[in-house]
Each structure stands twice: as structure tokens, then as C-alpha cells.
Amino acid sequence: MAKGLGEDNQRSYQALYTANQMVNICDPAQPETFPVAQALASKFFGQRGGESQHTIHALGHCHIDTAWLWPFKETVRKCARSWVTVVQLMERNPEFIFACSQAQQLAWVKSHYPGLHARLQEFACRGQFVPVGGTWVEMDGNLPSGEAMVRQFLQGQSFFLQEFGKMCSEFWLPDTFGYSAQLPQIMRSCGIRHFLTQKLSWNLVNNFPHHTFFWEGLDGSRVLAHFPPGDSYGMQGSVEEVLKTVAKNRDKGRTNHSAFLFGFGDGGGGPTQTMVDRLKRLCNTDGLPRVQFSSPERLFSALEGHSEQLCTWVGELFLELHNGTYTTHAQIKKGNRECERILHDVELLSSLALARSAQFLYPAAQLQDLWRLLLLNQFHDVVTGSCIQLVAEEAMCHYEDIRSRGNTLLSAAAAALCAGEPGPEGLLIVNTLPWKRTEVLALPRPGGAHCLALVTVPSMGYAPAPTPTSLQPLLPQQPVFVVQETDGSVTLDNGIIRVRLDPTGRLTSLVLVASGREAIAEGAVGNQFVLFDDVPLYWDAWDVMDYHLETRKPVLGQAGTLAVGTQGGVRGSAWFLLQISPNSQLSQEVVLDVGCPYVRFHTEVHWHEAHKFLKVEFPARVRSPQATFEVQFGHLQRPTHYNTSWDWARFEVWAHRWIDLSEHGFGLALLNDCKYGASVRGSVLSLSLLRAPKSPDATVDMGRHEFTYALMPHEGECCGPDTSLPLSASVAPTVSGEHSSSPTPLPSFSTTRPFPVCAQGPSKTLALFPLPTASTSPCWRCPPQARHPPPPGAPFQCPRPQSCWRPSSRQGPVGCGERAGVPSWARPRPRPPPPPSVGGDQPPGPQAGPEAVRGPRQPRGLLAAHVAAGSGGRPL
Numbered sequence: 001m002a003k004g005l006g007e008d009n010q011r012s013y014q015a016l017y018t019a020n021q022m023v024n025i026c027d028p029a030q031p032e033t034f035p036v037a038q039a040l041a042s043k044f045f046g047q048r049g050g051e052s053q054h055t056i057h058a059l060g061h062c063h064i065d066t067a068w069l070w071p072f073k074e075t076v077r078k079c080a081r082s083w084v085t086v087v088q089l090m091e092r093n094p095e096f097i098f099a100c101s102q103a104q105q106l107a108w109v110k111s112h113y114p115g116l117h118a119r120l121q122e123f124a125c126r127g128q129f130v131p132v133g134g135t136w137v138e139m140d141g142n143l144p145s146g147e148a149m150v151r152q153f154l155q156g157q158s159f160f161l162q163e164f165g166k167m168c169s170e171f172w173l174p175d176t177f178g179y180s181a182q183l184p185q186i187m188r189s190c191g192i193r194h195f196l197t198q199k200l201s202w203n204l205v206n207n208f209p210h211h212t213f214f215w216e217g218l219d220g221s222r223v224l225a226h227f228p229p230g231d232s233y234g235m236q237g238s239v240e241e242v243l244k245t246v247a248k249n250r251d252k253g254r255t256n257h258s259a260f261l262f263g264f265g266d267g268g269g270g271p272t273q274t275m276v277d278r279l280k281r282l283c284n285t286d287g288l289p290r291v292q293f294s295s296p297e298r299l300f301s302a303l304e305g306h307s308e309q310l311c312t313w314v315g316e317l318f319l320e321l322h323n324g325t326y327t328t329h330a331q332i333k334k335g336n337r338e339c340e341r342i343l344h345d346v347e348l349l350s351s352l353a354l355a356r357s358a359q360f361l362y363p364a365a366q367l368q369d370l371w372r373l374l375l376l377n378q379f380h381d382v383v384t385g386s387c388i389q390l391v392a393e394e395a396m397c398h399y400e401d402i403r404s405r406g407n408t409l410l411s412a413a414a415a416a417l418c419a420g421e422p423g424p425e426g427l428l429i430v431n432t433l434p435w436k437r438t439e440v441l442a443l444p445r446p447g448g449a450h451c452l453a454l455v456t457v458p459s460m461g462y463a464p465a466p467t468p469t470s471l472q473p474l475l476p477q478q479p480v481f482v483v484q485e486t487d488g489s490v491t492l493d494n495g496i497i498r499v500r501l502d503p504t505g506r507l508t509s510l511v512l513v514a515s516g517r518e519a520i521a522e523g524a525v526g527n528q529f530v531l532f533d534d535v536p537l538y539w540d541a542w543d544v545m546d547y548h549l550e551t552r553k554p555v556l557g558q559a560g561t562l563a564v565g566t567q568g569g570v571r572g573s574a575w576f577l578l579q580i581s582p583n584s585q586l587s588q589e590v591v592l593d594v595g596c597p598y599v600r601f602h603t604e605v606h607w608h609e610a611h612k613f614l615k616v617e618f619p620a621r622v623r624s625p626q627a628t629f630e631v632q633f634g635h636l637q638r639p640t641h642y643n644t645s646w647d648w649a650r651f652e653v654w655a656h657r658w659i660d661l662s663e664h665g666f667g668l669a670l671l672n673d674c675k676y677g678a679s680v681r682g683s684v685l686s687l688s689l690l691r692a693p694k695s696p697d698a699t700v701d702m703g704r705h706e707f708t709y710a711l712m713p714h715e716g717e718c719c720g721p722d723t724s725l726p727l728s729a730s731v732a733p734t735v736s737g738e739h740s741s742s743p744t745p746l747p748s749f750s751t752t753r754p755f756p757v758c759a760q761g762p763s764k765t766l767a768l769f770p771l772p773t774a775s776t777s778p779c780w781r782c783p784p785q786a787r788h789p790p791p792p793g794a795p796f797q798c799p800r801p802q803s804c805w806r807p808s809s810r811q812g813p814v815g816c817g818e819r820a821g822v823p824s825w826a827r828p829r830p831r832p833p834p835p836p837s838v839g840g841d842q843p844p845g846p847q848a849g850p851e852a853v854r855g856p857r858q859p860r861g862l863l864a865a866h867v868a869a870g871s872g873g874r875p876l
Contacts, residue, residue, distance in 0.1 A: 004243040005287060015287070018044045045285045054246045054256050055302070057294035058279050060086065060098035061261040062270030063175060063233050064105060066137050067391045068381040069696060070267070076108045078268035080116060083109065086270050087119050090128045093276050095293045098123075099261075101133030101172040103159035104376055110163070117163075124164045130295050131160045133172035134192055136372060140380040141179040141317075142326070142654045143333065143676055145340045146186070146632030148378060151371050153190035170194035170296050171223070174233040174261070176380040177325050177542070178654070179317035182632040184217030194300040195223045196259065201231035203320040205649040211258070212251040212303055214312040218634045222312070226303060229258050234265040237278035239288070246289050255306040259299055260291070316636060322384075323652035324536065324544040326677035327613075327688040329385025329392060329700050334674035334707065335399030336383050339374050342406040343367065345432045349413035352460070360416045363409050370406060373398050386541045389697040418462055427465035431457035440570050440593040452570050454594060477595040480572035484564050490574040492592040492599070497713060499592055499599045501527075504557030505576035507618070510599070512666075512713040519668045519713040521619035521683055526711065527590075527601060529555040530686075531580065534613035540693040541700065546651045548613060555580050570594045583608040598671065598712030605705045609692040618685045618711060620668040622661050627680035628718045629655035640680045652679050652688065661685055662718035669718075671710040 002016040018040055026037040062082045066075050086098050100106070100120075110117040123129035135152040136159070144152070157167045171192045173179070176199060187195065195215060200208040208227070215225040229249035235241045245258050252258075262279070263271035282291045327333075347367060353360045377395045381387050387395075418428045427444070431437050436459050442450040443465050457463045478495030485491070488503030493513075500509035507526035510519040520526050533551035536543035557578045565573035575589040589602040607614070626637040640661070642648040655678045660669040670678075670685045677688030687709055690701055 001239045001288065004239050015044065045281050053284075054249075054252060054258065054289040056242060056245055056258050056260045056289050056291045057299040057302070058237075058260045058262060058291055059294060059296065059299070060089070060096055060271040060276075061233055061263045061265065062086065062098075062100070062268055063265030064102070064268045065175075065266055065381055066102060066104060066376065066379040067394070068266070068387055070388075071390050071394060072376070075105065076112055079105045079109050080113050082268040082270045083116060083120065085272075086129070087116070087123065089271060089273060089276060090123050090126075092273070094128070096271075096276055097128050097130060097293050097295050098271070099130045099132045099172070099296055101131070101135070102137050103131075103133075103135070103156040104137045104372070106131070106163065107159060121164065127295065130297075131164050131166070132168055132170055132296055134160065134168035134190065135171070135173075136375040137379045138173050138176060139375065139378040140325075140383050141173060141176045141183065143336065143383050144378045144632070145656065146182060146634075147344065148340055148375065149180075149183070149186050149632055150190070152375055152378070153186065153192070155368075155372060155375060157190060167191055170196060170300060172296075173197050173199075175199055175266075177322040177384060178319040180631050181218050181316040181636050182634055184215055184223050185219045185221040186632070187223050188221045193223055194296070195225040196228070196296070197225075197317075198228050198231055198233055198261075199319055200227060200317055202322075203649070205320045205645050208317075210251055210311055210313065211249050212255050213310050214307070215317070216312050216314045218315075218631075218636065224300060224303060224307065224310075225313075226259055226300070228261055230260060233261045235260055235262040237262050237275040237282075239282070242282060242289060242291060251310070254309040254311075255303055257299065257302040258289075316631075318650060318653075320649040322386075322539070322542040323677070324534075324542055324691060324693065325384035325386055326652065326654040327385075327544075327675070327691050328541045328693060329697075330674070330690055330705055330707070331701075332377070332383060332385055332392060332395050332399075333676055335396060336374070336377065337674045339399055339402040339406070342403060342410065343370060343374065346370075346406050346409045346413060348432050348460070349410060349417055349430065353413045353416040357416060357419070360413075363412075366405065366409060370402050374402055384542075385697075385700060386539070387696065389699055392697060392700070414462075428462050429455050429457050429465055430462040431460060433460070435459050438595060440596070452566075454570050480568045480570065480592055480594050482564055482566070482568040482572035482574070484562075484574075488560055488562055490562055490564060492572045492574065492590070494572070494592050494594055494596060496595065496597050497592070497599065499590070501562060501574055501590060503559040503562050505562050505574075505578065505588060505590070506557070507711070510668075510711065510713055512715065515666070515715060517666050517713065517715075518621055519666075519711075521621045524619035526618040528617045528619075529578065529580065529586065530615050530617055531555055532613040532615070534611050534691060534693070536693075540611075540695040541697065544613060544652055544691070546648070549651065565589055566591075580605070580607075580614065581609065581612075597714070598669075598710045600708055600710045602708050603689075603706070605690060606703070607690050607692070607705060608702055609690075610694060612692045613688070614690040615686050615688050616709070618668070618670060620661050620683045620685060622663050622666060622668055622683055624661055624663045624683075627685075628660045628662070629653065629678065630658045631656060638680070640682060642681075650679075651681070652677060654678070659685060659687075660718040662714075662716075664717060665715065667714055667716070667718050669712045669714060671712065673708045675707065675709065 002019065005015070022037040022040050025033055025040070027033045064075060064078050064082060066072065070078075083100075086100075089096050090098065106117070106120070109120070120129050124131065133156065135156040137152070139149070139152050161167050169192060171183070171187050171194070173195075174197050176197070178199075179197070183195075187193075210225075211227045211229045213225055214222045216222045228245070230241055230245040231248065232241075242260070245260055246252065249258050262275050263269065279291050279293070282288055284290050346363070350360075350362050350367075354362050377383055377398050382391060382395050385392070414428070414430055418430070429441065436456065438454065438456040440452055441455050443453050443455075445451055453466050455463065455466065478493075480492060480494045483491045483493075489508070490501045492499040492501075496513055498509070498511040498513055499507065502508045502525065506528055507520060510526065511517065512519065531553045532548045534544055534548050536545050555578060557576065561578070562574055562576040565575045571591065571593050573589050573591040575587065578586040578588070580586055584605065584607050586603065586605045588604070591600045591602060601616075605614070625640060627640050628635050628637050638650055638653055639647045642651075654676050656676070657673075658669050658671045659678050659680060660667055661680055661683065662668070668685065670687060672687060675687055675689065679686045679688075689707070690705060692702075693700055
């Protein structure tokens with residue numbers, strides 16, 4: 001304390017004098033002197049401070065990475081060991097309060113250590129064990145889709161309500177790699193009003209200006225956010241940490257309260273008795289801030305008392321570090337995107353099949369099991385690729401399980417939906433998007449062959465596949481023309497866009513035919529692969545540093561490698577080979593379909609590098625100070641210049657399925673099927689493809705990769721009234737399935753177009769998402785006493801009374817028998833109860849019929865989704 005307060009502080013001198021007296025009195029050889037020395041210390045710490053002292057809310061905490069440098073199964077044991085220690089501390093210290101996040105970890109403990117789980121429930125009723133966070137795991141804050149983020153809260157809040165009788169009011173995410181601008185709306189719609197993290201203290205360039213503030217999202221939703229000023233979630237209760245918490249608090253003039261999270265973390269361990277004893281001694285000592293054992297609820301209640309003085313931060317909370325996690329481990333990211341798409345399609349087709357036939361058995365338990373598996377993989381050290389090889393292999397097995405079981409459910413739903421209406425040769429085409437689509441598909445034929453066909457399918461409907469002998473009229477659409485010049489260059493033209501490739505496969509021209517506007521910058525080439533040295537300062541798998549941009553090396557191909565693939569008609573293509581380095585090579589097919597407004601680049605890479613970074617660039621003939629990036633249920637704009645240090649720190653950013661650079665009247669969009677890292681600098685759109693870090697997994701990204709990206713010029717500004725193309729694109733492919741008396745597997749999703757667009761739709765397109773009927777939990781909004789009596793052996797319910805949850809002042813509580821806002825025709829008809837969940841953590845509730853199918857209604861603000869064009873893409 002004397003050291004921390006400094007030489008100029010009177011209290012510091014008093015502390016030093018008292019310590020000197022204790023040394024003089026205490027004799028290690030004479031234990032009878034110990035109480036005298038202890039009395040001197042007690043007298044010093046017993047001197048109280050004034051009312052103006054800063055209050056520190058000490059919360060016991062044990063951050064346990066669900067997987068990282070250890071596999072998932074080891075985390076189960078870490079949770080048990082850590083929480084046994086916590087139980088002992090709570091028994092010995094009634095004032096001690098412990099905050100615990102991640103429903104998945106509690107579900108594991110319930111399954112493997114039921115006795116420990118029961119003790120945690122007891123202490124939860126006493127108010128000492130406090131579940132926080134409201135999510136299934138502490139997921140990454142950037143990469144999961146909007147629907148997946150909603151499911152994190154849906155599954156987490158349902159579990160906490162069922163097991164502990166209460167939902168969380170705070171989102172607890174202390175250690176992830178950035179926070180999407182869409183999170184405030186998702187939080188508020190899921191009953192969350194508060195947010196806690198500390199990760200932005202890791203910013204490499206700029207110091208974040210606040211510790212307590214309001215965070216405002218895309219639609220104007222706001223949550224009260226607090227960053228523990230000690231910049232750690234693993235404090236140990238020292239005087240230095242307490243003083244640092246006050247000294248570094250950038251909002252201590254606006255509010256007089258700070259959080260102090262103490263306990264060993266990352267690998268578990270949690271608080272110790274030594275830490276608790278230290279904080280007890282500092283509870284109210286003159287010269288130090290007031291320290292009290294507290295709960296998240298008390299902390300945020302105190303902060304809300306001064307909320308009128310707080311500042312507001314609008315938009316994303318961008319972490320200026322760990323930019324490499326947007327690209328590291330490409331196979332994990334591809335699996336994540338594909339599985340999100342599969343589960344979307346399964347739920348949509350199953351909902352439609354249930355609406356059509358009361359005999360269809362909605363796969364609620366199976367879907368909940370698959371969603372929880374996907375949510376587990378979205379933990380912030382798994383989907384980001386910053387984990388060891390063993391964890392990555394487990395994650396890939398999880399994705400394969402979701403694909404296999406999801407496709408089986410998809411086949412069953414498609415067969416039930418299309419029952420009695422087989423097309424020629426029993427083949428039907430299903431459209432899972434909410435607009436009519438006319439596209440070229442490769443349809444399976446007997447003997448394993450495929451043929452190209454132009455297919456039109458209504459919105460969220462199906463149509464019979466054309467017969468092999470039926471003619472496909474192309475008028476009024478122009479067929480695709482493919483011409484190879486004498487110099488080896490190739491031109492593809494479908495009347496909408498005209499594409500010219502040089503003899504090495506680079507894009508020299510992309511013309512929007514209707515306007516005659518050229519999209520590629522003058523004197524430049526697109527589809528230019530570039531290689532960078534990638535040697536970060538700190539963490540290999542996590543980071544890519546700004547100085548990597550200084551090592552840019554274009555990958556040059558050899559003239560004469562470009563060849564025509566498909567000759568034209570409904571599809572034209574050209575392909576080429578490219579030697580990236582002596583160890584890595586690439587092959588690519590450039591494809592243009594009839595009636596399609598974009599050109600696709602099907603890419604296969606054999607990657608064997610060390611500390612290299614592969615990107616592809618498209619210099620655009622467009623000038624704009626801002627580019628637009630898709631995020632969850634919306635989009636945001638980021639600068640294309642480096643005017644300020646905040647702009648410069650965004651040299652590598654994340655996006656979901658598209659980025660767009662537009663000026664008045666014209667723009668260029670870059671789409672992808674499984675990538676997240678991107679950047680737009682000046683007029684160059686860049687998509688990050690592959691990295692090659694060597695720690696903590698030396699094998700990451702080595703081997704074969706397949707992915708597709710696409711380029712589309714368009715009229716109008718991004719999201720303006722004249723465009724409804726990639727901005728309304730939901731990367732969920734057309735599904736084709738054979739109709740028969742028994743479900744049959746569907747063809748691979750990779751055989752269908754990954755970029756469905758609305759080329760002839762209205763300027764405003766509303767993309768709908770299915771209700772999350774996969775949960776078997778009771779109604780969220782009803783208090784425990786309003787639910788049906790549980791059967792013997794039902795999960796624990798806290799006896800404390802609960803009030804109905806109101807996500808907003810505009811929406812009142814909805815009881816178990818109500819379906820607010822759902823018309824009668826959309827309600828499920830009575831049907832047999834679903835089968836029990838196989839291997840799930842939650843058994844079906846007592847209502848196994850339509851009520852169990854309905855489950856907890858997703859917050860109304862997230863049922864519809866977003867306006868994709870015409871209103872700025874803002875979430876509803």
C-alpha cells in the first residue's frame with residue numbers, strides 16, 4: 001500500500017510506519033509476538049475512508065476456455081475442479097459471490113457431476129453462485145451469423161431459466177476478439193440490458209476512451225456497458241490491482257463504481273482463500289477505494305444510478321488486434337458457414353412440412369442437439385482457429401456430424417413437403433429463399449451423370465426438374481457466349497455482364513452491359529492473387545500485423561494456361577492453373593451463367609506454406625471514402641482511407657457474405673461462400689483466403705481447400721433503391737432431393753450455386769427466418785409457477801418468485817397458451833409427441849405436443865430479419 005500510494009501521500013507514510021512497527025515487534029522465534037503485530041495491522045486497516053471513496057465491486061470469477069490448448073473433454077474436468085473450490089469458498093465465506101458464465105459448461109457438470117451441480121443450485125438460491133452471460137458458450141463476437149447469435153442466447157437463457165430459475169440480464173464476454181455492431185439489438189431482444197468485457201484493453205493502436213458507457217447498435221438499441229478498469233478478468237486481490245482499477249478508470253468522474261474480477265482464469269482455478277482474505281482486509285480502509293463483495297446485478301444497478309452522465313459509443317467495438325482470426329483455419333470457417341446454412345434450411349422446410357401435414361413429426365429434439373453442437377464450435381478459440389490441432393479435429397468431426405444428420409432431416413422434410421408431387425424421374429427443386437429464382441443448376445441423372453438446366457422456382461416453394469429432353473428457352477435472356485482470342489485471352493458474355501480474362505486468368509475487364517460501365521480500374525487487373533509475409537509480433541494464429549502489407553508480392557501466372565471449359569449456352573467457363581510457390585498451387589474455374597449478374601470463381605488450392613498470407617484483389621473503377629460490409633442481420637460502413645489512427649487500425653477487417661464499394665450510380669460487390677477476412681483500401685477490394693501460422697497448431701490450413709467467390713457490378717449505390725442483388729442474397733443454396741416413399745440423401749451442397757440473388761425483384765426485399773422451434777424448454781416469459789407442474793425427476797426450479805420477462809416496453813408478457821403475433825394458420829396442428837433427445841442435455845419438457853414444438857418464442861424483434869435493400873439494410 002505504501003508503494004502503491006506513492007511518496008507524496010500521507011496515508012502512504014502511515015502504512016510504511018505501521019509496517020516498520022510490525023517488523024520491530026514481530027519475532028519469528030517468539031509466536032506470542034504475532035498477535036501484537038496483527039493488532040497493529042488491524043488498527044491501521046480499521047481506519048475508515050470518506051463517503052467520496054470509489055467503490056470496487058469484487059466478483060469471484062473463473063474464466064474457463066471451453067477449448068483452447070486442451071480438448072473439450074478436459075474442460076469438463078477443469079470445470080469440476082474449479083467449481084469444487086468455489087463451493088468450498090462459498091461455504092467458508094458467506095459474503096463471497098461467484099459469477100459463472102457458459103451454459104454448456106454447467107450442462108457438462110450436470111451430466112458428469114450431478115452432485116456438484118446440485119450444490120451449485122443451492123448456492124444459486126442463496127445468491128452466492130450467480131449464472132451470467134445468457135449464452136451457450138462465450139462465442140466469438142464477429143464470425144457467427146445473426147441467427148447463430150440469437151441461438152446462443154436462446155439456448156443459454158433457456159438453460160439458466162430451467163436449471164436456476166432465472167434468466168441473465170447481463171451479457172458476459174470478457175475474452176473474445178471484437179464485438180459486432182449488431183449485438184446490442186440482439187441482446188435487448190433477448191432480455192439482456194447490460195454488457196461486460198475487458199478485451200478492448202488489448203487494442204494495439206488506440207486506447208478505448210471509456211470504461212462505463214452506453215453501447216448503441218445498428219438499429220439504435222442501447223445497452224449499458226462496463227469494462228473492468230483493471231483490464232483483467234483474473235485479478236488476485238492485491239493493493240496494486242485495486243489502485244490500478246481506480247487510477248485507470250476513464251469514467252470515474254461520471255460514476256464512482258468499478259468491477260473487479262478476481263480468480264485464476266483461462267485454464268480454470270478460480271478464486272482462492274488468500275484472494276478473499278486480501279479483499280476482506282481492504283473492504284473500507286482510509287486511503288484506498290472501498291472494496292465490497294458484490295454481484296453483477298448490484299454493480300450495474302449502481303452504474304445505472306449515474307447513467308444520465310454517461311457517454312454513448314455507436315457501432316462496432318473493433319479489437320485492434322487478433323485480425324488473423326478472421327482467416328486462420330479455413331476449414332473450420334467453411335464448416336461453420338455450411339452448417340449454419342443447413343440448419344436454416346432444415347428448420348424452414350420442417351416448418352413448411354408441419355404446416356402442410358399434421359402427421360409430419362417436427363425434429364425439435366434433433367435440431368436442438370445439432371444447434372448446440374454448432375454453438376459449441378462457435379466458442380471464441382474454436383471458430384477463430386486459435387486452438388490446438390486436437391480441438392480443430394474435434395470441431396471438424398462436429399461439422400461432419402451436423403452435415404450428415406442435418407441432410408438426413410432435410411431429406412425427410414423435403415419428402416414430406418413434396419409428397420405426392422414428384423417431378424420427372426422423381427426430382428424436385430426446392431427454393432429456401434423468399435423470392436422467385438431462375439438459375440442454372442447441375443441436375444443429377446441416372447448413372448451418376450449431371451446435366452445443366454435453367455430452372456425457375458417460386459418463393460419458398462418447389463418445382464419439378466425439367467426432363468433431359470425438354471428444351472430450355474433462353475429468351476428473353478441471352479445465352480452465354482464464350483470466345484477465346486488468338487492471344488489466349490477469353491471473353492464471357494451473357495448480355496448482363498461481359499468478362500474478359502487475360503491469358504493467365506486475371507480479370508482485365510468487367511463491363512455492366514446495360515450501362516456500358518467498366519468496373520475494373522484503368523490499367524489494373526482483377527482476380528490478382530497476392531502473397532504476403534505473415535510474421536506477427538505476438539500470437540501466431542491470432543495476429544496479422546499492419547507491416548505485412550509492405551511485403552506484397554503479386555503471384556504471376558504463365559501465359560497460355562487459360563483454357564475454355566464450358567462452351568456456352570446456359571453456362572460458359574474458363575479455367576487455369578497457377579503456381580503460387582514451389583510448394584503450393586491453385587486451379588480456378590471462372591464461370592458465367594445465363595441471366596446471372598455476377599461472375600463466379602471456383603477455386604481449389606493446395607497450400608503448403610509457412611508464415612504466408614494469400615489474398616485476392618480487385619481494383620475497382622469506383623471512388624468512395626467508405627465501403628460496406630455485411631454483418632449479422634445488417635451491414636455497416638468502414639473507411640477506405642487511413643486518415644486517423646482509428647482508420648489505420650482497420651487494415652484487416654471482418655465481414656460475412658459480401659463487401660461492396662459504391663459511388664453514386666454504380667458499385668462493385670465481392671461475394672464469398674466461406675470467407676470472413678477482408679479489406680478495402682482506396683479502390684481495391686481484397687478478400688483474405690489462407691494463412692499459414694505455426695502455433696498453437698503447426699498443421700493449420702495445410703492441404704487442399706475449395707472455395708468460391710464472385711464479383712458483381714451493379715447500378716445504384718450500395719443498398720440503394722436500384723439494387724436488390726447481393727444485398728438481399730442469403731447464401732443458402734437451392735436444395736434438390738429425390739421424392740420417394742422413404743427419405744433419400746440430398747446431393748452435396750457444393751454442387752449448387754452458392755450465391756442466389758434476386759435479379760428481377762422489387763427494390764425492397766424482406767428476408768424471413770424460421771421460428772426457432774427446436775427448443776423443448778418451457779415458455780421464457782412465464783414465471784415458474786405459471787408452468788405446468790414438473791414430473792418426478794424434472795430439472796431444478798428455484799423457488800424464488802419470478803416476474804414475466806418483457807424484452808421491451810412495447811411487448812407485454814405472453815403466457816404458455818398464447819401465440820402473440822402469430823396468425824392461426826401459422827400455428828402447428830396437434831400431432832404426436834416428438835421423440836426424446838438423443839444425447840442432448842435437456843430432456844423434453846412435460847408438454848410433448850404442440851407446446852413443446854412451440855417452445856420458447858424467439859424475441860419478436862428477431863423473427864423477421866432485415867430489410868436488405870431500399871432502407872439502408874437496417875435491421876427491423
